[in-house]
Amino acid sequence: MTSTQRTAARGSLPAPPTGPEASAATTTGSTAAGSAGIEAVGLTKRYGDKTVVHDLSFTVRPGTVTGFLGPNGAGKSTTMRMILGLDAPTRGRAVVGGRPYRAHGAPLTEVGALLEAKSVHPGRSARNHLLALAHTHGIPASRVDTVIELTGLTEVARHRVKGFSLGMGQRLGIAAALLGDPATLVLDEPVNGLDPEGVLWIRTLLKSLAAEGRTVLVSSHLMSETALTADHLVIIGRGRLLADTTVEEFVRHAGTASVRVVTPEPGTLAELLAGPGVEIAPGARGELDVRGADSTRIGTTAAEHGIPLYELTPVRASLEQAFMDLTRDAVEYQARTSAAPEGAAA
Numbered sequence: 001m002t003s004t005q006r007t008a009a010r011g012s013l014p015a016p017p018t019g020p021e022a023s024a025a026t027t028t029g030s031t032a033a034g035s036a037g038i039e040a041v042g043l044t045k046r047y048g049d050k051t052v053v054h055d056l057s058f059t060v061r062p063g064t065v066t067g068f069l070g071p072n073g074a075g076k077s078t079t080m081r082m083i084l085g086l087d088a089p090t091r092g093r094a095v096v097g098g099r100p101y102r103a104h105g106a107p108l109t110e111v112g113a114l115l116e117a118k119s120v121h122p123g124r125s126a127r128n129h130l131l132a133l134a135h136t137h138g139i140p141a142s143r144v145d146t147v148i149e150l151t152g153l154t155e156v157a158r159h160r161v162k163g164f165s166l167g168m169g170q171r172l173g174i175a176a177a178l179l180g181d182p183a184t185l186v187l188d189e190p191v192n193g194l195d196p197e198g199v200l201w202i203r204t205l206l207k208s209l210a211a212e213g214r215t216v217l218v219s220s221h222l223m224s225e226t227a228l229t230a231d232h233l234v235i236i237g238r239g240r241l242l243a244d245t246t247v248e249e250f251v252r253h254a255g256t257a258s259v260r261v262v263t264p265e266p267g268t269l270a271e272l273l274a275g276p277g278v279e280i281a282p283g284a285r286g287e288l289d290v291r292g293a294d295s296t297r298i299g300t301t302a303a304e305h306g307i308p309l310y311e312l313t314p315v316r317a318s319l320e321q322a323f324m325d326l327t328r329d330a331v332e333y334q335a336r337t338s339a340a341p342e343g344a345a346a
């Protein structure tokens, strides 16, 4: 989504009632029993003659962090906005805890959302912003201090939001999402703008929220980071479902690209392994990079011929590469040359 579209599409969450049912927000960071997750059934969104979300069905279960992945423009934000009742689906439906978002009496205490950082009054302090939000939703002021502490904003809580860095703005957005102690969290790119310490913090926070039984849906276009945080992955491209799988399964399928072998007899071992489908490349320090033969076969061959092995390491294809392979045909704006992604070995 471009910044213009983002601004055009921006909206505040539907105002909830402030009656007695709204004041049922817990203040203790209690467990989220009763959360029934998120279900999307045949979700479809068309803008003019362009269908940006196509017949998308998936389930986000309580007690897990689900990574919602896709390249830029895949339809992640649009899908999240439909889940949150901010955009009406052209077809299909989304329910949170068994009901459409708008059917919840006190949405902020049911679903916490981060859609865009800094969509707050810039002249207000972080604390006043949260207090105003708490007040309109019947949430006690004590909860404001709880979420300020939880998100590491204590030092800057009385500072005006307009001086906030992108990372501090993200923390404030997450504090607002947590304000109602909701059973479900929907976070659009929460690591955006966070430094490495912030990324680690959000990873730990999301895992602990899921461990409390909450439903956590978090979007990203970074596969390797998401694999460290999420239990489950829903991957989309051009609005279509490409994969709905566990992280473990995705990592396993990413497969083993090669085996690194260190031996004092590389020439002999290479000759013994040579054959159809096997590629052997010598490394800079005398090691062998073997493709087309797994570590069992290499180890067995070496043992049968009394060749010592000092190292036998399967080198996994990078998760980022596997993700790019999966979404290649679904990337809206393909770069002319694609450089190999750095590191990111699983």
Ligand SMILES: Nc1ncnc2c1ncn2[C@@H]1O[C@H](COP(=O)(O)OP(=O)(O)OP(=O)(O)O)[C@@H](O)[C@H]1O
Residues within 6 Å of the ligand: 001, 002, 005, 008, 009, 047, 052, 070, 071, 072, 073, 074, 075, 076, 077, 078, 079, 221
């Ligand atoms: N209000 C709108 N009107 C027209 N087209 C839109 C609108 N909102 C989004 N789109 C288009 O829908 C497609 C999906 O956009 P969306 O922002 O949902 O993708 P995304 O996966 O969140 O991307 P990113 O990671 O870049 O934020 C894009 O092609 C975008 O241009």
